[in-house]
Amino acid sequence: MDLRKIFEPGGRMSELMPDYECRPQQIEVALAIQRALENKTHCLAEAGTGVGKSIAYLVPMALHSLTGKKVIVSSFTLHLQAQIVNKDIPIVQSVLPRPFTVALMKGRSNYLCLNSLDIETPNFLLIGDPLFERIRQWSRETNTGDVAELGFTFPNWGDICSDQDMCRRLECRYFNECFYYKARKAASEADIVVVNHSLFFSDLAIRMADPNGGVLPGYHCVVFDEAHHIEDTATKAFGIEFSNWRIHSLLSKVRRTRGIGVNPERLQAIEDLNKGLFDIFANYEKQEFFLEDVYSGRRRSDIENAVHMLCTLLDGLNSELAEQNTEGRPELAERLSGLRRICARSSEDLFGAFFGDYEDYVRWVEKARNGKFVTCILRCSPLEVGGLLSEHLWRRVETAVLTSATLATSGQFRYVKARLGISDCVETIQDSPFDFQKQCLLYVPQHLDYPSDNPAYADVVANEMEQIVRASGGRAFLLFTSYRMMNAVYERLSERLPYVLLKQGDKPNEQLVQEFRDHKGACLFGVHSFWEGVDIPGEALSCVVIDKLPFSVPENP
Ligand code: SF4
Structure with a gap:
């Protein structure tokens, strides 16, 4: 054609x-x-x-x-x-x-798991979490089970989303209604x-x-x-990824499993070792660094001993879960199988990340920028x-x-x-069809100090952004390289600007963009996800302000 x-x-x-x-x-x-x-x-x-x-x-x-x-x-x-x-x-x-x-398919953890929702319901009802009630209501109405439909962030989503290790597949009584498998079927057709x-x-x-x-x-x-x-x-x-949250999440799943008896001292020892290990990385001064950077003197053997110990304890937990009496309780047996798969995979990945004999791989640590739960991610990745x-x-x-x-x-x-x-x-x-020389105005303030974590710097950035946004009548994206700076500037401007202000994290990104389009003059505060690929035609988005250029530090892995 x-x-x-x-x-x-x-x-x-x-x-x-x-x-x-x-x-x-x-x-x-x-x-x-x-x-x-x-x-x-x-x-x-x-x-x-x-x-x-x-x-x-x-x-x-x-x-x-x-x-x-x-x-x-x-x-x-x-x-x-x-x-x-x-x-x-x-x-x-x-x-x-x-x-x-056309079918849309996302990663597995974006989909609600109806089986996990069932299992976790007594735990959440006990806490009386009002957000959980909204999740239950939504689970009855949604056709996709896609977390993006939620108009709010549910901190415990990880406990009720589809998970490769915990999935019961054909054994699951919800298999025919399962959102994840329905998405896969739609994709195949x-x-x-x-x-x-x-x-x-x-x-x-x-x-x-x-x-x-x-x-x-x-x-x-x-x-x-x-x-x-x-x-x-x-x-x-193509490499191994291991975050501090992985073991924490496993332990909380084990602790919430009813009808089993697991040595609490072992669970506590795993938790302490995991925390101690990742605290070393979290306290290191750089945002991204090679594992070798952290090793110095005795530290290397301390870290490696901790990893060996952690792997041994995870293997021990795996065996302990295998010994539980599940007679007449097939659902418990299935859950324990899932937990054992997580134990085995965690132990294997942790060992591989530190000691795996992979040619031309590099071991490095990345600190999470928005570290509410995940603070550090350990990676072992191919060089090319x-x-x-x-x-x-x-x-x-x-x-x-x-x-x-x-x-x-x-x-x-x-x-x-x-x-x-x-x-x-x-x-x-x-090339772009736009004539940037004629159609754009670039403003680079010369009078600002170098970026820093100092609250006084956030004051200066907020003042500068306020003037720019007032000049453009709102209609702006205010983009940041860190959640910390975004929140600091938002706090300072939320009462001062006469426009609808939207902030990343308050609602799903798609909803934020829709609200930005719907409200004339709106301003959106965002980090990485809004730096590229967002299409807002016309004058609704007339001004983009960035707090600093998002270049990686040259010596980052
Ligand atoms: S098939 Fe798996 S993902 Fe789907 S509801 Fe059942 S356990 Fe959850």
Whole structure:
């Protein structure tokens, strides 16, 4: 099909959408992707802001899906996933000659587990948690069980969401109603499945170990939107990840299991060792650092002894759970099996993260930026993922499209191709259609001190932001590199600004964006998720203020 007939003036787009503006850059991206599909090769497409790259890739990919080829579209954030499904795909569906089907799929922990909800109900009713009542009400009404539908944050979501180790699968009495398995079934039947990078690469990591494994359906083609993130996401997915919260969560599940007798001293010893170990990392002065950085003198042997001890205690807990009497209580037996799987996996991952003999892997620690529960994450990751991607992804799919506004380096794709292990492919670089010199105003205050944790600095930032936002009549995104600074500035401005103020974390991101669109002059305070991929057309978003440039520290792992 000639894609120009869809995009050019007088084509399907302008027929159906009075506001549609034909952009030559958008057509070039779509044509490059079509060429890659025809030649069963890959495509790298850099498309500047305003090109309309989502529509540019969705049109040729949707047409291709109608030939019986399964397409995965992967975005970086859950928010962008929702935007593709709710905003971009309906446009593409309206301009194509034949309908195609779409399914949205998220990581498992986004879905409510009805079985866990049942099990945890007595515990939460005992506490009298009013949020839990709302969850129970919602569980009866929701069709998706997707946590994004909740208009609030439930701190104990981890206890009632779907979990690989605790899932009873076909043994579960809710299997036919299970939200997670319904999402997987819908994905297996759809022409296009919209996922996020994290889910995509976790699935790929499973397939690398077991070609018949994986949670996504088989696919022929994949598009990576915001593709500049895939190296990082793949690096994390192909390695081991172990946070302080993992053991805490296991222990709280064990303690809440009724009808078993587990040595409380063992549980306490596990808790203390886990806390002691991660406190060492949490108190280290850097935000990200190599494990080697923390080792000095006796510290190395202290840490390694603690890890050995922790693994031994976890194995002991596993055995103790196996010895429980579950006669006549099949549900308890199933729960204990789940807990034992968590024990075994935790012990194995913890040991692997510290002592695993992996060639060309690096061990490092990342402190969580919003550390309410997870304060530190220990990672053991491959130094390079290009070879793995080449072997397990690029050679196996017919076409992979990588697109982003920032993919090339000095006008070439050499660097990204080398990092990701991509060889021959179709390439296109399309500039933004906007004339930034004429259409934008850039303001860089010269009089501010260097960023610091000092409350006086938050005062200065708040004052500066207040003046800017008043000048723009609200209609602003105020973006921060840390929750701490976002909250500090929000506290200072919440009573001073005469606009609707929205803050990340108060509600699900999708809801915040919708409210931002609905309230003229609204201001949204956000961190990482709002830095990219959020589409607010028109004047509703006229000003973006950032507290500092979000560059990583050069010596970070
Ligand atoms: S099948 Fe698994 S995830 Fe679904 S409700 Fe049952 S236990 Fe939960």
